[in-house]
Amino acid sequence: MGVARQVRRLIKVIGELEHVERLNPESRGVPEATMVSDGSQLQIPRVDFRGLSPSSPGGDRWGAAREEAMSALDSFGCFEAIYDAVSSDTNDDLFLRALPELFELPTETKMRNKYAGMPYDGYIGQIPNLAFDSLRIEEPLSLHTVQQFTSLMWPDGNPTFSNAIGTFAKQVQELEHMVVRMILQSMDVEKYYDSLVESLTHGVRMSEYGIPFDQETKLSLNEHVDPTMITIVTQYLVDGLEVQTRDGKWIRVESQPNCFNVMLGELFRAWSNGRLHAPLHRVRVTGDQTRYSLIFGCRPKDEIMFEGPKELIDEEHPLRFRPCKYPEYIRFRYSAEGVKLEDPLQAYLGVEEQQVDARMPSAK
Numbered sequence: 001m002g003v004a005r006q007v008r009r010l011i012k013v014i015g016e017l018e019h020v021e022r023l024n025p026e027s028r029g030v031p032e033a034t035m036v037s038d039g040s041q042l043q044i045p046r047v048d049f050r051g052l053s054p055s056s057p058g059g060d061r062w063g064a065a066r067e068e069a070m071s072a073l074d075s076f077g078c079f080e081a082i083y084d085a086v087s088s089d090t091n092d093d094l095f096l097r098a099l100p101e102l103f104e105l106p107t108e109t110k111m112r113n114k115y116a117g118m119p120y121d122g123y124i125g126q127i128p129n130l131a132f133d134s135l136r137i138e139e140p141l142s143l144h145t146v147q148q149f150t151s152l153m154w155p156d157g158n159p160t161f162s163n164a165i166g167t168f169a170k171q172v173q174e175l176e177h178m179v180v181r182m183i184l185q186s187m188d189v190e191k192y193y194d195s196l197v198e199s200l201t202h203g204v205r206m207s208e209y210g211i212p213f214d215q216e217t218k219l220s221l222n223e224h225v226d227p228t229m230i231t232i233v234t235q236y237l238v239d240g241l242e243v244q245t246r247d248g249k250w251i252r253v254e255s256q257p258n259c260f261n262v263m264l265g266e267l268f269r270a271w272s273n274g275r276l277h278a279p280l281h282r283v284r285v286t287g288d289q290t291r292y293s294l295i296f297g298c299r300p301k302d303e304i305m306f307e308g309p310k311e312l313i314d315e316e317h318p319l320r321f322r323p324c325k326y327p328e329y330i331r332f333r334y335s336a337e338g339v340k341l342e343d344p345l346q347a348y349l350g351v352e353e354q355q356v357d358a359r360m361p362s363a364k
C-alpha cells in the first residue's frame with residue numbers, strides 16, 4: 001500500500017473509530033452498571049415476540065407487546081426482544097463455528113472486506129491497543145452478496161457460513177419489520193409502513209472483542225449512537241453491551257438465549273421528528289472470554305431523500321431535522337469535524353427555529 005493510501009486509511013479508521021478512541025484520560029474510571037435500591041441491577045425491559053408474525057400485525061398479544069416495546073423505547077431507546085425464530089442450531093453455527101473461523105483468517109484476507117462507497121463499511125481492525133476486529137456484509141438478505149463475501153474470505157466456499165448468515169438475516173429482518181410496524185402504529189402513521197420498509201437497506205457487522213488492553217476501564221468500544229434507523233444486536237454467551245439511560249446511568253445488557261437487543265439509531269430519531277430516542281451505548285468485556293456479536297442494522301437506501309411524515313410535524317412539534325440523503329449525512333458524520341461532535345445529527349440536519357417557521361407550510 002502506498003504511503004498516501006496508508007495515511008488515508010489511518011485517518012479513516014481514526015475517524016470511524018472516534019467513538020472508540022474518545023476515551024477521556026481524566027476520567028479513566030468507568031461507572032459500573034447501575035444498581036437499583038433493592039440491590040439488583042437496573043434492566044432493559046424484555047418484550048416477548050414469540051408467536052408474533054409480521055404478516056398478522058394485530059390482536060391482543062400484538063397490542064400488549066407493542067405497548068411494552070413502546071414504553072421501553074420511550075424510556076431507554078431500546079428493549080430486549082425475546083424471539084425464538086433464530087434456531088439454536090443457527091446460533092451455534094454462527095457463534096461457535098462461523099465467527100471464530102472468520103476472525104482466525106489472516107489479516108490480509110479480512111482486509112479484502114471493503115466497499116467502494118461509505119466510510120465505516122468494511123473491515124476494521126489492527127488498531128493499536130484495541131482488541132477489536134470487525135467485518136461487515138452489505139445487504140445480507142441477498143444470497144448473492146453473502147456468497148460474494150464468503151468467497152472473498154474462503155475462495156473454496158464456506159456453505160455453513162453463508163447459510164447461517166443468510167438465515168439469521170432473514171429472521172432478524174422479520175423482527176425488525178414487526179418493530180417498525182409497531183412504532184408506526186403507535187405514532188398513527190402506519191400508512192407509511194410499506195414505503196418506509198421499501199426505502200431501507202441492511203448491513204450486518206460481525207465483531208470480535210478480545211480481552212481489553214485497558215483493564216482499568218475494560219472498554220472495548222466507546223460510547224456512541226448508531227447512524228441507523230434500527231440496530232439489532234445479538235450477543236451470545238458472553239455479555240458486553242451496555243446502554244445509557246436518559247439520565248446518564250449505564251445498564252449492562254445480559255445475554256440470554258433467544259434475546260435480541262433492539263435499539264433505535266439516530267435516523268429514526270430524525271424520521272420521527274425527534275419523538276424517538278436513540279441511546280448511547282458501548283461495549284465492555286469484563287471477563288476472560290472472547291466475545292462475538294452480530295449487529296444487524298437498517299438505514300435508508302443511498303438514493304432516498306429521508307424525511308419523516310408530515311403528520312409528525314405540527315405547532316407543538318415543529319420540524320426538527322431537514323430531509324437528507326444518507327451518503328451526504330454519513331460523509332459529514334465521519335468527517336474530521338463530524339466525529340468530534342456529540343450530536344452530529346443535530347449539528348448537520350437540525351433545523352434552527354427561524355428556519356422552522358419558514359419551512360412549516362411546505363414541510364412534507
Ligand SMILES: O=C(O)CCC(=O)C(=O)O
Nearest residue numbers: 207226233241283293295
Ligand atoms: O457488539 C455490540 O454489542 C455492539 C456493537 C456496536 O454498538 C456497534 O458496532 O455499533
Ligand SMILES: [Fe+2]
Nearest residue numbers: 224225226281
Ligand atoms: Fe453501536
